[in-house]
Amino acid sequence: MKCLPVAVSSIVSMLLLACVPAANAVSRDITAIFRPDASKPHENVFLNTTPIGGYCQHQPTVCEAKKLSSILLPVTFDSTGPIQANHTDPRKGAMLSVPTQWRELQVIHSETGETETVEFRWAGIGATYRLPVSAPSLVGGGVSNWTAHGRLWGGKTWQSAPAPCQEVGFIGYSDKDFPFIWWTPTDGVCAKKASYAVPSLKYLSVNFAYELRTPNPLKMSSGRYTGSLNYTIGPGQDFDAGDVMIPTDSLLTLNFKLDVEHTLKVEVPPGGNRVELVPQEGWQSWLNSGRKPTRLFRDQRFHISASSRFKMAIECQYISGNTCAMSETDTGHAVPVDVSVTLPDGLMDGAGQPVNRRRLLRDGSGTELFEPSLYVDRRLGMLHFEVGRSSVEAMLDTGATRYTGDVTVIWDSEV
Known part of the structure; x- marks a missing residue:
């Protein structure tokens, strides 16, 4: 029962309670x-x-x-x-x-x-x-x-x-x-x-x-x-x-x-976390011909399982603007590394377009939203790492033999 107060006026003021059934x-x-x-x-x-x-x-x-x-x-x-x-x-x-x-x-x-x-x-x-x-x-x-x-x-x-x-x-x-x-x-x-x-x-x-x-x-x-x-x-x-x-x-x-209960899982082959950038024909071709390589690169495979939206970005040990860099330990000379991603069929950007060599940047711009059109189960994707021509020439001119740097690629389901 729900009781509602009802004021009643008479010679003597009183307050009564009128009770009405409450909804069950x-x-x-x-x-x-x-x-x-x-x-x-x-x-x-x-x-x-x-x-x-x-x-x-x-x-x-x-x-x-x-x-x-x-x-x-x-x-x-x-x-x-x-x-x-x-x-x-x-x-x-x-x-x-x-x-x-x-x-x-x-x-x-x-x-x-x-x-x-x-x-x-x-x-x-x-x-x-x-x-x-x-x-x-x-x-x-x-x-x-x-x-x-x-x-x-x-x-x-x-x-x-x-x-x-x-x-x-x-x-x-x-x-x-x-x-x-x-x-x-x-x-x-x-x-x-x-x-x-x-x-x-x-x-x-x-x-x-x-x-x-x-x-x-x-x-x-x-x-x-x-x-x-x-x-x-x-x-x-x-x-x-x-x-x-x-x-x-x-x-x-x-x-x-x-x-x-979504799935977002990325698998990199054993040893895939260690990426070595090399010329198109390998270093031996440059040593034999003396012709400077036009770029250094490496494509790294990965497998992805995804049923949810996600975004991507990178974090860097060495920074070059909005991307990462590699640095020579003795001289401190650094060159930028372009990082991009290709996603398998079934994963698209926010505009519904396929993702092919999409640049990964530190601020995540351009990769704020990827989403599946169906459940993607352990399909092949690719990370692309590249140092461009001008940077390769600068590296060779210094006479340095080793440039290193850590690049962390982030797949983030918190979109």
Whole structure:
């Protein structure tokens, strides 16, 4: 109960408490996870990990074919009185209407505050209706339970869904109970007219089928995204069972939890962390011909596995402007080293262009965003190191024999 203070004026001032019922609420979690699968690199979608309850628990193949799931709700409905025979107002009998339109909600990253959009819709509704006495006794006896359940509702059992709902299939029944599930392709009232008086009615094991649309996980950061949707239950509400059937709870909150577990792994072959820059034809060609090399370079292979966005940059032992340098120990003479990267197919820049010999700079400019179009699993990439012609000539003119320097290449998933 929620108590509201109400001031009352009289000869003696008083303060009374007017108490009104508070809304009862239930909640359910909708969970999904993205974890890249090397065996299915093109299937970059979330896996729905929500525990299945209700119809899909008993008929998983039907739900899988329609790409649906179902949830069992801790909600029951009880009639406030009898349902009259041949009633003309659907709201005075057995009816169901659920929110079938897609609804959007924002899910928010728990650490970064990034937002993404999830879409959700009700695709079916089910329960078990329970009569106070056996169905044959309500229709006059002498018939089977199946026939009696049909006669009670105009000749067709609740396996047969009233339009605009659609029939799903047979579940089972007893003399008092009849489980049912109806697809709900569009909004509308799905009503059953009683042909005989029904003293009372209950809906037990209420469950609904749903469809879920999740964002592209390749464009999301690792971590958990959360958000919620509220649906009202009761006469005239989102989930409406008419004026006779009243729910035990009036609010349903769906809590969405999407977990993203990305992969970003770079493998360099053994010894690949030690790079020696040499002329095109090797040093022996220069020694034999006396012709100065035009450049010194080395292409270093690496393998990359990536399902997430990342950026790249370099850090340097010796600095030359916005790039790194190599230095001669005795004289301190230094020359710049150009570093660039080529990424495998499936990894693109922020403009959707392939990455071929893209310069890596200390400030990260030009390499602020790379992202996969699919899960890239251990594909070949290349780092390119080069000292240009003028710098090579300067190195040779000094007579020095050894230039060294450390270059750290950074793949950073914190974009």
